[in-house]
Amino acid sequence: KNQVEQSPQSLIILEGKNCTLQCNYTVSPFSNLRWYKQDTGRGPVSLTIMTFSENTKSNGRYTATLDADTKQSSLHITASQLSDSASYICVVSGSGGYNKLIFGAGTRLAVHP
Amino acid sequence: GAGVSQSPSNKVTEKGKDVELRCDPISGHTALYWYRQRLGQGLEFLIYFQGNSAPDKSGLPSDRFSAERTGESVSTLTIQRTQQEDSAVYLCASTQWWTAETQYFGPGTRLLVL
Numbered sequence: 001k002n003q004v005e006q007s008p009q010s011l012i013i014l015e016g017k018n019c020t021l022q023c024n025y026t027v028s029p030f031s032n033l034r035w036y037k038q039d040t041g042r043g044p045v046s047l048t049i050m051t052f053s054e055n056t057k058s059n060g061r062y063t064a065t066l067d068a069d070t071k072q073s074s075l076h077i078t079a080s081q082l083s084d085s086a087s088y089i090c091v092v093s094g095s096g097g098y099n100k101l102i103f104g105a106g107t108r109l110a111v112h113p
Numbered sequence: 114g115a116g117v118s119q120s121p122s123n124k125v126t127e128k129g130k131d132v133e134l135r136c137d138p139i140s141g142h143t144a145l146y147w148y149r150q151r152l153g154q155g156l157e158f159l160i161y162f163q164g165n166s167a168p169d170k171s172g173l174p175s176d177r178f179s180a181e182r183t184g185e186s187v188s189t190l191t192i193q194r195t196q197q198e199d200s201a202v203y204l205c206a207s208t209q210w211w212t213a214e215t216q217y218f219g220p221g222t223r224l225l226v227l
Contacts, residue, residue, distance in 0.1 A: 004155075043117070043204055043218030044156075089155065101216070103148075105155040
């Protein structure tokens, strides 16, 4: 069964600190992996998209890594800000005729002053 | 419009009633997706439209759920005889082509079935 699991389920950090969120998947065949940020009451917004040939990708203070061999990804947030408080969702796309995505349950991050 | 829009933003209904949710994708986007997000859970794929092709309905949880899309424009998701377990946020997303990498999500419709 294709699955995407994220950890931790929730996380509290102090403003200015770094943190790393984890994503493990069993989706096969694999096409790409995405990280989304979802603010409370809003739709998800794409942060990064990585194919199997990419190991790391950055978007400002967000850096995603991918190990296609171990089927693991991480999202590292540097110098956190209060506005980083949100749910971070890992999404994996299997290859096929269309872009059907499998979503993780997300990690809820709270950044405190 | 600048992004994907959905209406209504909130909907409260009584068990057994029918509801209709609307999604306006980004103009020119050929692919449209509906997802459901229950409280504290991940997104569940419901249905996918690509141009004039037959939609992928594999994610619809029951025959009470149906969706339509007119060409490459607005889509409606209909839930008949609503149940309390249908309470969730229903999200719509669109992409320019089926191979496009970025899905653009709407703000969602929050459905509460009493």
